[in-house]
Amino acid sequence: MRIETCHFCSSNIYPGHGIAFIRNDAKTFRFCRSKCHKAFKMKKNPKKVRWTGAFRRSHGKELLHDSTFDFERKQNRPVRYDRELYAKTINAMKRIQEIRLRRERLHYKQRILANKRILRDRVLAKQAKKQSLERQFLAELDEADFEAPLAIKDKRTTVERAKQSSHKHKTDEKMKAAKPKAPKMKK
Numbered sequence: 567m568r569i570e571t572c573h574f575c576s577s578n579i580y581p582g583h584g585i586a587f588i589r590n591d592a593k594t595f596r597f598c599r600s601k602c603h604k605a606f607k608m609k610k611n612p613k614k615v616r617w618t619g620a621f622r623r624s625h626g627k628e629l630l631h632d633s634t635f636d637f638e639r640k641q642n643r644p645v646r647y648d649r650e651l652y653a654k655t656i657n658a659m660k661r662i663q664e665i666r667l668r669r670e671r672l673h674y675k676q677r678i679l680a681n682k683r684i685l686r687d688r689v690l691a692k693q694a695k696k697q698s699l700e701r702q703f704l705a706e707l708d709e710a711d712f713e714a715p716l717a718i719k720d721k722r723t724t725v726e727r728a729k730q731s732s733h734k735h736k737t738d739e740k741m742k743a744a745k746p747k748a749p750k751m752k753k
């Protein structure tokens with residue numbers, strides 16, 4: 567009995583779990599759950615599916631080259647029972663697991679920190695751009711300071727003009743309404 571790895575998502579398959587597919591050339595494919603089995607039947611490429619180990623490994627999200635992986639080796643040759651050897655290997659397994667976990671955590675931390683640094687740089691660049699734009703706007707305002715009162719004057723006059731003109735228009739309309747087609751008829 568051994569812990570197999572899923573052909574699709576490369577997670578562990580414990581005895582009594584998952585499903586095995588044996589191709590007509592006698593190659594076995596083991597799957598941890600129906601999700602992986604279905605994905606395999608749909609001929610999905612595990613390197614292109616984001617939740618698989620293959621994707622994570624090919625995109626630098628997992629620890630790849632490490633000396634702790636060298637201990638994991640498939641061995642089909644039976645080993646004669648030796649109590650001391652068993653005790654030693656079990657102790658070694660625990661210790662190796664500890665070391666690997668520590669290294670993986672460090673790897674994740676460094677990866678996330680690098681991403682955070684990139685994000686921070688982007689935000690800072692955005693802020694700097696905004697500030698420079700604001701400064702430019704203020705400088706332009708300062709330059710336009712002399713013309714400001716004139717502009718306001720103009721505005722007032724235009725508003726007044728508009729009011730007057732609208733009043734005129736209204737009166738004209740009223741006049742038109744009061745005098746329908748009588749003058750034209752006379753012509």
Ligand SMILES: [Zn+2]
Pocket residue numbers: 572573574575576577597598599602
């Ligand atoms: Zn799986």
